[in-house]
Amino acid sequence: MKIDDALSRLEDRFISAPANYVVEAEIAFELKRILNEELRPAELHGQHDAGKSRGSIPDHSEYADAIVSTEEFDRVHCEVSGATFGFASEQRRLDLVIFDDEVALSLEDGSKKFRVEDVLTAVELKFIKNAKYLREGSKRYHLIAEDIDRLDSLPGHVDTYCLIFSNFGFTQREDTKAALETLKSRSPRVEVRHTNPLSGSVE
Numbered sequence: 001m002k003i004d005d006a007l008s009r010l011e012d013r014f015i016s017a018p019a020n021y022v023v024e025a026e027i028a029f030e031l032k033r034i035l036n037e038e039l040r041p042a043e044l045h046g047q048h049d050a051g052k053s054r055g056s057i058p059d060h061s062e063y064a065d066a067i068v069s070t071e072e073f074d075r076v077h078c079e080v081s082g083a084t085f086g087f088a089s090e091q092r093r094l095d096l097v098i099f100d101d102e103v104a105l106s107l108e109d110g111s112k113k114f115r116v117e118d119v120l121t122a123v124e125l126k127f128i129k130n131a132k133y134l135r136e137g138s139k140r141y142h143l144i145a146e147d148i149d150r151l152d153s154l155p156g157h158v159d160t161y162c163l164i165f166s167n168f169g170f171t172q173r174e175d176t177k178a179a180l181e182t183l184k185s186r187s188p189r190v191e192v193r194h195t196n197p198l199s200g201s202v203e
């Protein structure tokens with residue numbers, strides 16, 4: 001499945017039943033579900049340091065072994081982080097990624113870390129529920145701009161998308177429309193898409 005097809009399905013579902021989405025995570029998990037239904041699982045290669053314990057706590061290596069030996073690893077995951085992602089910002093995670101068909105997992109003190117080399121596609125999402133506008137210089141604008149910059153900092157082999165979902169349209173006012181266009185032109189490699197209940201088609 002092409003990512004654009006999955007995004008169109010997600011956007012159509014939001015447009016047809018916007019009340020079904022209450023928090024941002026629901027949108028991310030919906031996209032994860034759509035993609036994982038179509039993509040074959042990846043082959044996982046794992047390592048861990050979970051045998052380290054303090055005091056009289058038993059060795060946890062067997063649990064860690066079970067985690068890193070997962071046979072069918074989903075190609076799409078949410079809230080993914082890794083030591084080689086190289087982000088300059090404090091936000092070290094990506095909202096959603098599509099992995100290649102072979103993935104290296106490092107289990108570090110119980111945290112799952114991945115390599116950016118294994119990431120094919122990265123997606124950042126923003127669900128703006130209450131605002132009826134998006135002015136340049138506002139907090140919401142800066143948060144979206146930071147997402148775009150973080151995506152832009154990823155290696156060139158990673159396809160990047162910034163998805164903005166909102167309960168109200170952002171093209172009704174000229175200043176808001178201009179702010180959205182500025183965000184869309186912020187990075188030539190990051191595709192920015194905006195969807196609202198009355199989109200009809202993605203803006």
